[in-house]
Amino acid sequence: MESHSTLRPFKINVSNEELTILKKKLELSRFPKAVEGAGWEYGVPIDEVKRLQTYWLEKFNWRKIEKRINQYPQFLQSVQVKDHGELDIHFLHKRSSRDDAIPLIFLHGWPGNFWEVEKILDGLTGPTDTSHQAFHVVSASLPGFGFSSHPSKAGFGIPQMADAMNQLMLSIGYVEYVAQGGDIGSFVARRLAYHYPMHCKAIHLNFLIASPPSLIWNPILWLQDHVGWFSKSEWAGIERTKWYFQGNEMGYVRIQGTKPHTLAVGLGDSPIGLLAWIYEKLHSWVDGYDWSEDEILTFVMVHWLSGPEGGVRVYKEFQLSPEILTGGRLWSSVPVGLSTFPKEVFAVPGRWAKNVANIKWHKRHDIGGHFPAIEVPELLVDDIRQYFRKAVKGCVKV
Numbered sequence: 001m002e003s004h005s006t007l008r009p010f011k012i013n014v015s016n017e018e019l020t021i022l023k024k025k026l027e028l029s030r031f032p033k034a035v036e037g038a039g040w041e042y043g044v045p046i047d048e049v050k051r052l053q054t055y056w057l058e059k060f061n062w063r064k065i066e067k068r069i070n071q072y073p074q075f076l077q078s079v080q081v082k083d084h085g086e087l088d089i090h091f092l093h094k095r096s097s098r099d100d101a102i103p104l105i106f107l108h109g110w111p112g113n114f115w116e117v118e119k120i121l122d123g124l125t126g127p128t129d130t131s132h133q134a135f136h137v138v139s140a141s142l143p144g145f146g147f148s149s150h151p152s153k154a155g156f157g158i159p160q161m162a163d164a165m166n167q168l169m170l171s172i173g174y175v176e177y178v179a180q181g182g183d184i185g186s187f188v189a190r191r192l193a194y195h196y197p198m199h200c201k202a203i204h205l206n207f208l209i210a211s212p213p214s215l216i217w218n219p220i221l222w223l224q225d226h227v228g229w230f231s232k233s234e235w236a237g238i239e240r241t242k243w244y245f246q247g248n249e250m251g252y253v254r255i256q257g258t259k260p261h262t263l264a265v266g267l268g269d270s271p272i273g274l275l276a277w278i279y280e281k282l283h284s285w286v287d288g289y290d291w292s293e294d295e296i297l298t299f300v301m302v303h304w305l306s307g308p309e310g311g312v313r314v315y316k317e318f319q320l321s322p323e324i325l326t327g328g329r330l331w332s333s334v335p336v337g338l339s340t341f342p343k344e345v346f347a348v349p350g351r352w353a354k355n356v357a358n359i360k361w362h363k364r365h366d367i368g369g370h371f372p373a374i375e376v377p378e379l380l381v382d383d384i385r386q387y388f389r390k391a392v393k394g395c396v397k398v
Contacts, residue, residue: 006078007172010090011070012147014305019062022271022304026057029272044280052279053272055293065298069115076147079167081160083153089168090147091140092117096125098134102388102396103174105165106139106373109183109207110311111278113146113302114139116373123381133389140168142184144310146302151310157317158184162191166199175199176396178388182206183370184314190357193334202391204337204384206372207344210352221351230349233364237340237347244345249284252277256315264309274308275300285370287343295374330356337361337387339380343369361387 034046069092076088092114095101104124106117117139124135141148143156143164151160165188169177179200181189186207192200213221230238243249255263267274278300282291303311336357340347342365350362363383368376 008076010074010076012066025271026053029053040283044276049272049276052275052293052296056297060294060297062301077168077171079164081163084151084156084160087143087149087151087164089140089164091138091168093138094121094125095136096134101134101136102392103177104135104137105169105177105179106137107179107181107185107188109185111281111299112183113299114141115298115302119377120373120381124384133385140165144314146306155317158187158191161188162195166192166196170199176201178202178392180204180384190330193332194330197332197334200334201396202335202388204387206339206341207346208338208348208353208357209346210348210356212352213355218355221355234349236342240347253315256312257319260313260316263312267308271304274304285345286375287367287369289375333358335360335391337391339383340364341368341372342366345370360391
């Protein structure tokens, strides 16, 4: 394993002063008057936020979470991104004991973070069945998230994130690797495949934006769409996608993608405001998953401690990315595996996916949502093993 001169060991160590300030802010929280009987229709119920505030103040133990995360090796690595200078990338790195293990970078999204990988780490690095593929896992905080640097210049979008992630993998000795991504991480994974196919040999996604086939470019697929040749699960996915795009779920994208600093002022000053903003999505984007209070507050704490502005600002930056403007078209010959979960916010039919990516493997599940590494970790681990064992056979040097 190569070593880069700027690689530094890292452990999370939040100061007592910072935790004291957080406690004071929580104690001084003000709450709006709620609409009677509104439930989740008006957003996160105020009573739910009050309940979590009480738990945060009286029972949540950040030091316990910090200790659990710090049992895994973590590092900071400096990378140079064109027009944006030097950035420190934070990452968790767990190596497998297997000689045939494949290097894999796990790429999170918003409002996620690097710690989403926790439940799948052991299954990927140390499968008990020797016939299952093993991995060396790198889970990085994307620039602007978690404990990585926040880019200070405008224009740091998906291509720049991919550049930073590729440099990271090369700098720690993984000249050839694979990537797994959901949400924003799926765009970064596709960019890795597009720009760095000599290094990123295959990718697996659990989220993919894809527009319907066009009459001009894909007349047969277009005809199949228009005569309604969809399975029951595909129809359900289309309805779920309509719910997301045409219903009440896109407000956060409009705000974060247009005026992120305005929002960041409030989220960065009010821990209760940040909790409400994130918890609404954790509730709406899952398949009935019963989040524990510690899971919810750990999500919020990672954003609070790092400052939430980077996570919201990236939506402004990637509005001009081709994969957004063209419905996901960013073609690469690098093979793509896709896992589709029914409560994902964009659950496209398989032929739509093939219209925009080099899909070599696709599995549609009947449970799970936007956060499969947390909701259904066993299913995601099994998919990753199956797909990459097939996709990278003879392609990745280990």
